[in-house]
Amino acid sequence: MDPQTANLAIDFDRDIREAVLQALPHDPARTAELQAMSFSDLLVTYINWRNRLISPRCREICMSSEFQRTRYGSIQRTPALEHIIEALKTGGDVTPHLSTRVTAGFDVSASAKLNQRQDLDLLLNDWNVHHLHLSTTMQPNGFVKRTGPLLFAVVGSTKALLIDILDHKSWSREHIAHVIINNWPNANFVHHLPNVVWGLAISEAECQQLRNAGIHSGFIEHKDKYYLIGMGGLSSAGTSIQHTKAHGRHPPWSSRIRAPREGAPGLHQRDAAVEQQSGAREPRCTLHHP
Numbered sequence: 001m002d003p004q005t006a007n008l009a010i011d012f013d014r015d016i017r018e019a020v021l022q023a024l025p026h027d028p029a030r031t032a033e034l035q036a037m038s039f040s041d042l043l044v045t046y047i048n049w050r051n052r053l054i055s056p057r058c059r060e061i062c063m064s065s066e067f068q069r070t071r072y073g074s075i076q077r078t079p080a081l082e083h084i085i086e087a088l089k090t091g092g093d094v095t096p097h098l099s100t101r102v103t104a105g106f107d108v109s110a111s112a113k114l115n116q117r118q119d120l121d122l123l124l125n126d127w128n129v130h131h132l133h134l135s136t137t138m139q140p141n142g143f144v145k146r147t148g149p150l151l152f153a154v155v156g157s158t159k160a161l162l163i164d165i166l167d168h169k170s171w172s173r174e175h176i177a178h179v180i181i182n183n184w185p186n187a188n189f190v191h192h193l194p195n196v197v198w199g200l201a202i203s204e205a206e207c208q209q210l211r212n213a214g215i216h217s218g219f220i221e222h223k224d225k226y227y228l229i230g231m232g233g234l235s236s237a238g239t240s241i242q243h244t245k246a247h248g249r250h251p252p253w254s255s256r257i258r259a260p261r262e263g264a265p266g267l268h269q270r271d272a273a274v275e276q277q278s279g280a281r282e283p284r285c286t287l288h289h290p
Contacts, residue, residue: 013039020046024105034106040244045119047243049105052121054098054130058091059160064183066175067162080134080144081165084151088160096144097132097151114238115212122211123171125240127218128189128231129163130155152176154189161187172208177220177229191228193219214238 021034024046034042063071071081080097087094095102104118114120123129132151135144148168154161163179170176180190202210202219210217216233219226232241 017042024049025103026106030106033108044239044243045106048125048239049102049119051240051243052098052102052124054088054094054155055157056087056091056093057157059088059155059158061085061089061160061162062184063162064164064179066164066179066182070165078134078136080136080147081151083136084132084134085162088155094132096138096142097134098143099131099133100141100143100146113212114214115208117238120238122234122238125238125243126211126216126234127176127229128154129176134165154180154187172204172211172217174204174207174220174222177218177227178222180229181220181222181227189229189231193226193228196226216241 017035017039020042021031024034026034034045037045084094084097086092099121101118101121107118109117115122121130123131130153132153133144133147134149134151135147137145139145149165150168150170151165152163152170154163161180161184163176166173166175180187184190185192196219202217207217211234214234214236216230218229218233220229221227230240232245235241235244
């Protein structure tokens with residue numbers, strides 16, 4: 001056996017970096033910027049992008065009463081809407097209905113405001129809400145034609161909560177939060193704040209201003225009660241605090257794991273002490289779980 005491989009250190013940081021750089025869509029001219037990132041920042045960048053995608057899997061469809069009125073009470077019941085519902089239910093791919101910005105995994109510019117960044121979905125990162133376009137007309141870029149009406153939904157690993165059909169000016173509408181509270185008050189991203197006394201209501205315009213500044217805008221007043229919407233808040237970088245927490249669940253194994261010599265007990269096994277200490281298991285990057 002080659003002496004150089006007799007006691008081989010497995011560099012997980014390096015391997016993960018390489019995998020992230022291969023998977024993350026970005027301008028090749030900016031690869032050097034990604035390579036220069038700290039391991040933590042690179043993982044947060046990747047998780048931020050991955051969280052924008054909706055993985056094809058079977059989900060329980062939960063429709064709000066407001067959505068059902070809109071769906072059956074107007075012309076909004078389009079073939080595209082029915083296609084999206086069926087795809088979410090049966091494990092189909094809804095990526096063509098997402099924002100074309102999901103093709104940008106890294107778009108950092110010193111002069112760009114958060115709401116102008118191609119790699120950020122502030123509504124998703126702040127309130128955990130996706131938006132999907134209601135068209136069946138495919139374009140050369142692989143996405144459907146952009147539409148005025150949008151389906152707003154919380155899409156998790158097992159459920160899809162269909163909120164309502166709204167226009168492009170609805171990014172900070174309280175209606176979205178109110179529908180969530182009315183229909184799914186026990187969802188794990190809705191938190192009743194019984195001891196909070198709120199002296200000043202935040203307008204929708206102020207909500208958008210907070211979000212654009214990287215400040216969580218999830219404090220909602222509804223029927224004289226106060227709630228917190230979202231999965232942990234918005235960071236000053238425009239990513240979700242949950243993205244940082246997700247990275248924190250994966251410890252830096254590279255300095256503590258070695259492949260034993262050929263024939264040694266436990267070949268290819270993870271360091272049990274590290275796993276026991278960290279509670280680490282199969283990585284989970286899908287953060288938007290209802």
